[in-house]
Every structure is written in structure tokens, then in C-alpha cells.
Amino acid sequence: MKRANIDTTFKEDVNQLARFTKALGHPIRISILQYLHKQACCFTGDLVDILPIAQSTVSQHLKELKDAGLIKGEVNPPKIKYCIHQENWEKAKTLLNDFFDVDFNESVCEI
16 A cells, blocks of 8 residues: 655644644533633633632643643733634634545545
């Protein structure tokens, strides 16, 4: 079986898509993003007040979203203000749209 050549740009996009989808793979993280969308920004304590989980767990979910680049934080001691990372959110939307636009029905598998 011959391997397809995959250029570096494609690999970067695939890795970026995997990071975004992994971060989106938990209902609490999706809830955090929905809250940030409605509020524009918030502090960790705001999320602790509305989510049914401990502050340390909220912080872990925020870290995952931040590491994936979907949110960004501004340190304002002793608090951190979070908001959606707009540029990366647009990139995530583009990558997800491109991925879901692939028509897998074109390659029929007869099992």
C-alpha cells in the first residue's frame, strides 16, 4: 500500500484541530465557552459560582482551554480574567468546518 505524501502545513492543521477538539471534549469546557460568549470575559470565581464543581476543577478546565488556545487569560492579581481567544476561535471554526465538509460518502467501503 502506497502512503500519501502529507505536507507540513497539513500536519500543523491536523494537530491544531486535534488540540481544539480535545479541549472541546468535555461538557464543562463547552459550558465555560458558552458562558464566556455571553459575558465577553469572566474571572475564575464567576465560573465557580455557576458551575457545580470545585474551584480546583474549574481551574483545570480553564487550563485545558487555555493550553489549546481557545481562551486567553489576563493576570490581574490576585485574579485572572478570561475571555475567548478570537483569532484562535476563528481558526478552530475554519478547521472544524473544513473537516466536516469532507464528503466521506464518496469513498464507499463495502464491508
